[in-house]
Amino acid sequence: MSIEKVLVVGMGMMGHGIAQTAAQAGLKTYVYDSEEIARDRGVERISEQILGRVKKGKLTEEEGQAIMARIIPVSSFQEAKEVDLVIEAVFENLDLKCEVFRALDQVMPAETIFASNTSALPISPMAAVTQRPDRFIGVHFHSPVVIMRLVEVIRGLRTSDETLAAVQEFLKKVEKSPVEVKKDSPGFITNRVYMPMFNEAVWTVYEGVATAEDVDKAMRDGFNFPMGPLQLGDFVGLDTMLHILEDLNEKCGGNKFIPCPLHRSLVASGYLGRKSGRGFYVYE
């Protein structure tokens, strides 16, 4: 099955980036948000980005116009009934996502594939509320979507090989780099591997073994990481990092994900990283 038309549900930070990515790659892209103002703001953000690329000479004016013409705002799922793929990017709440998929399932043709852009929720319970668990999959885009190439593709318990193949093909078409997560398990690949490293880096600073600067420098200069783990944590937001760690700790147990008291103190003090001007580092 070839994916030519998509519907993005939820036009916030991730949704508008996913819509832009699809439209840039030549796909007809319907966009929906329960808040029309949020949908229109998302389209506006895409338009500003495209205009910026035209000004920089990366796109011609005609190319820019053609991309915007491929983005079709809709106020109901019915208006986008012909799509091959729906990508959901609403708030990270399992009940809300299930409600959205239940409603989509009533309207969309049986062949349409459903994908969730959840960053941490399990795929199979969402698939189970639809009549198409074999045509249901996770697609974890990374932020900022237009720039980051990685997409974790997560198989639910009943995802079919055909669905996986079609979605991987689609992701290549939109110039992303898909990796297959074979099991619907907490943290997928990226957070499962990165979060224990970040956590250990925080404990290393807390125990007075090294400064934050030296921990990051060691990882950059010793392993060729472009950014140290603490710098990256500041970039993501230390409140978000704490939330992910607590979630993984609850789901996985063991001691890999136990948040460090230093991390909790930073968050409680409003030192959330770059967005608040201070985290492990101070930002001007």
Ligand SMILES: NC(=O)c1ccc[n+]([C@@H]2O[C@H](COP(=O)([O-])OP(=O)(O)OC[C@H]3O[C@@H](n4cnc5c(N)ncnc54)[C@H](O)[C@@H]3O)[C@@H](O)[C@H]2O)c1
């Ligand atoms: N922010 C990130 O860095 C990041 C990275 C990867 C994945 N994700 C995941 O992507 C999803 C979206 O995150 P975001 O940061 O874009 O959130 P966001 O808050 O920026 O946007 C969510 C949008 O969903 C809309 N929405 C809420 N309920 C809806 C409904 N019932 N129907 C249609 N639209 C609805 C909201 O109006 C809002 O515009 C979440 O599951 C999140 O975990 C986020």
